[in-house]
Amino acid sequence: MITVYVDGHAVELDPSMTVRHAVLRHDREAYERCADGLSVVVDEAGHEVDPEGAVFDGMQLFVTEPAG
Amino acid sequence: MRTPRSLASRGALLAAALVLGLAAPAGAAIRSLWIVHTTDFHGAVLGGAKDRASNRPIGGSAVLAAHVNRVRAEYPGAVLLLDGGDAFQGTAISNLVRGRSVVDVMNAMGYDAMAVGNHEFDWGLDTLFARMLQARFPFLSANIYERAVGERASWVKPYAIIERAGVKIGVIGITTPSAAYTTLPGNVAHLEFRDPTDIVNAIVPEVRAAGAEIVVVLAHEGGQQRRDGSVEGPIAAIAKGAAGVDGVFGGHSHTWVSGRVGGRPVIISSSNGRALGVMRLDWDDAAKMVVGAEPTVETAFADSIAPDSNVAAVVAEYEKAIGPAMARVVATAAKNLERGSPEQPLGILIADVIRRAAGTDFAMQNPGGVRTDIAAGPITVAKVYELMPFDNLILKYSLSGGQVKRILEDGLAYGRAMQISGLKFTYEPGRPEGNRITSLVLASGAPLDTTDTYTLATNDFLAGGGDGMETLKSIADYTNTNELVRDEILAWFEEETAAGRPIVPPEPGRIKEEEAK
Numbered sequence: 001m002i003t004v005y006v007d008g009h010a011v012e013l014d015p016s017m018t019v020r021h022a023v024l025r026h027d028r029e030a031y032e033r034c035a036d037g038l039s040v041v042v043d044e045a046g047h048e049v050d051p052e053g054a055v056f057d058g059m060q061l062f063v064t065e066p067a068g
Numbered sequence: 069m070r071t072p073r074s075l076a077s078r079g080a081l082l083a084a085a086l087v088l089g090l091a092a093p094a095g096a097a098i099r100s101l102w103i104v105h106t107t108d109f110h111g112a113v114l115g116g117a118k119d120r121a122s123n124r125p126i127g128g129s130a131v132l133a134a135h136v137n138r139v140r141a142e143y144p145g146a147v148l149l150l151d152g153g154d155a156f157q158g159t160a161i162s163n164l165v166r167g168r169s170v171v172d173v174m175n176a177m178g179y180d181a182m183a184v185g186n187h188e189f190d191w192g193l194d195t196l197f198a199r200m201l202q203a204r205f206p207f208l209s210a211n212i213y214e215r216a217v218g219e220r221a222s223w224v225k226p227y228a229i230i231e232r233a234g235v236k237i238g239v240i241g242i243t244t245p246s247a248a249y250t251t252l253p254g255n256v257a258h259l260e261f262r263d264p265t266d267i268v269n270a271i272v273p274e275v276r277a278a279g280a281e282i283v284v285v286l287a288h289e290g291g292q293q294r295r296d297g298s299v300e301g302p303i304a305a306i307a308k309g310a311a312g313v314d315g316v317f318g319g320h321s322h323t324w325v326s327g328r329v330g331g332r333p334v335i336i337s338s339s340n341g342r343a344l345g346v347m348r349l350d351w352d353d354a355a356k357m358v359v360g361a362e363p364t365v366e367t368a369f370a371d372s373i374a375p376d377s378n379v380a381a382v383v384a385e386y387e388k389a390i391g392p393a394m395a396r397v398v399a400t401a402a403k404n405l406e407r408g409s410p411e412q413p414l415g416i417l418i419a420d421v422i423r424r425a426a427g428t429d430f431a432m433q434n435p436g437g438v439r440t441d442i443a444a445g446p447i448t449v450a451k452v453y454e455l456m457p458f459d460n461l462i463l464k465y466s467l468s469g470g471q472v473k474r475i476l477e478d479g480l481a482y483g484r485a486m487q488i489s490g491l492k493f494t495y496e497p498g499r500p501e502g503n504r505i506t507s508l509v510l511a512s513g514a515p516l517d518t519t520d521t522y523t524l525a526t527n528d529f530l531a532g533g534g535d536g537m538e539t540l541k542s543i544a545d546y547t548n549t550n551e552l553v554r555d556e557i558l559a560w561f562e563e564e565t566a567a568g569r570p571i572v573p574p575e576p577g578r579i580k581e582e583e584a585k
Binding site: 012020045046052 | 108110119120121123244246249250292293294301320322323324340342533536544546
């Protein structure tokens with residue numbers, strides 16, 4: 001298992017999972033907002049991270065509102 | 069001995085000299101090379117995506133090609149084009165032709181090399197070999213070994229040496245070691261993905277001896293950049309630990325990285341054709357070394373450039389071809405296959421497909437994941453994509469009967485009757501949470517033993533806690549088959565058709581809702 005941080009909260013995750021799984025495990029509502037295009041996953045610098053991207057131990061993700 | 073520190077300091081001195089207008093050492097000439105990088109394209113041949121930050125259109129292979137052309141036009145003869153792998157899997161226009169459309173696009177764009185990503189193995193080695201034969205550029209990976217003999221895989225080149233502007237650039241390919249469990253495990257069981265840093269350190273002298281003056285790593289391995297500019301993750305470990313390397317390109321994590329680790333430039337160029345990385349490397353002819361570097365990543369905006377017409381023509385051909393492929397009939401429904409409630413004929417049919425594919429005692433499908441009804445008559449590929457648009461994977465668990473019951477109770481607490489295979493259950497919605505199931509039996513009618521161990525297959529949405537699956541979410545011990553539910557539905561439909569059988573709804577009566585007694 002690896003630890004991914006979503007909005008600062010630690011999420012334990014199988015390393016074969018992806019960004020969307022990390023968000024889903026952290027907050028189902030946030031996941032659904034992302035799926036509906038109402039929210040977006042970004043890195044600390046604000047760059048969008050694709051939900052199908054691979055995760056790694058210590059990865060930091062944030063769920064935010066799209067700026068556009 | 070070259071070190072990042074010495075490179076950085078020498079580069080800084082030269083850069084300062086240039087900025088200050090000071091004369092370079094007699095005879096010294098600096099030649100700049102630009103390495104353009106894409107990664108994790110995932111079949112994003114067609115455009116139509118938007119950049120969420122600006123709401124501007126981005127991507128599509130013809131747009132990406134136009135951006136590459138722009139860099140080539142600006143620096144003629146000095147541009148290298150590399151891809152970090154995971155190019156094929158992900159869209160119908162690629163999946164339906166097993167990545168052939170993507171390689172044709174990459175050929176038209178003039179790629180120089182591509183790393184082998186984990187998803188390059190999704191359709192088996194035969195398909196990968198077909199794509200390698202089709203490509204007019206080498207696929208690279210130095211850390212794939214044949215497990216049985218302990219030797220580097222002979223079917224993929226570990227590195228390539230490419231000349232631009234009179235400078236020879238060695239490109240070392242790396243595949244993420246997580247490929248062992250992030251593609252179909254059976255496709256790579258005979259392979260070993262060795263530690264990237266160890267492999268790079270071992271092979272750099274060979275690459276240099278073969279004539280490479282500049283050496284870069286083209287890795288399908290992830291990382292991310294923090295707000296302070298620092299780079300973290302496996303790609304940072306490679307950049308930090310690999311000696312004698314002038315630049316590192318990553319992928320796999322679909323992130324945006326343009327930074328440095330120990331002075332070495334590192335790039336990860338997002339994913340899905342959204343962006344391209346450009347790494348400038350300044351080669352000092354006299355010192356025979358890289359004396360400056362600048363990594364950048366830019367968004368591939370579609371509204372600021374005219375799409376490349378050659379690539380657009382390739383894409384148009386595939387769009388035409390994909391129409392018939394999507395319209396291909398894979399099965400015939402003998403009756404309407406509907407969703408319904410609480411038991412969905414189509415939902416329990418999909419659960420049956422999952423159970424059959426996984427070879428488990430039970431299977432479970434979330435009702436909300438069944439996205440359309442199927443009318444009696446021909447079923448097309450497009451209809452199956454409509455039915456199951458998500459790239460949901462099948463996972464396998466070993467559970468007690470008591471855990472199985474709690475999982476079904478979790479669904480009911482969330483207002484969802486899970487669609488099941490291998491089981492039958494009756495529930496009363498008005499009963500207290502956790503005690504709504506009044507009967508739970510095997511398909512044979514025998515009671516489920518809460519202390520016995522059973523195997524259950526489901527999709528990764530439920531495994532992640534979707535639809536209130538708190539019990540399932542808490543169970544860390546499972547096997548990811550990396551099989552897509554949609555692919556298994558297609559495969560089963562085609563098998564039934566080959567056997568001359570139409571698709572019929574499963575026998576009803578697995579899920580019953582009762583009024584309070």
